[in-house]
Amino acid sequence: MAERRLGNAVRLHRFLAHEMTQAELGERVGVTRQTIAAIESGRYSPSLEAALLIAEALGKPLEDIFFWEQDNG
Numbered sequence: 420m421a422e423r424r425l426g427n428a429v430r431l432h433r434f435l436a437h438e439m440t441q442a443e444l445g446e447r448v449g450v451t452r453q454t455i456a457a458i459e460s461g462r463y464s465p466s467l468e469a470a471l472l473i474a475e476a477l478g479k480p481l482e483d484i485f486f487w488e489q490d491n492g
Contacts, residue, residue, distance in 0.1 A: 426488035430459045432477040439477075447476040 433439045441455040448455075448469060457463035458473070465473065465485075474481040 422490045423487045424461070424490055425464050425485060426461070427458060427485050429455070429473060429477070429484060432479055432484060436477050444473065444476055448472040 429444075433441070433444055440452075441459070442452040445452045445455045449472070450465075450469060454463065454465075454469075455473075458465050458469075470485050471481060474484045477484060
């Protein structure tokens, strides 16, 4: 069975949101810039609350920002 991992399009949607910085998004969500960087790079999976706040701050549905990626390796 292929493993799944949480993927995200946070960086893309930050750019599309008038090039919002990691710090600006973190401030809106209530986390640090480092946390946003870790989420974007896949080193950290946000809580459901943080994921919903990120999607809301970016003006997108949750499933446009976070999704399952299949690891077929």
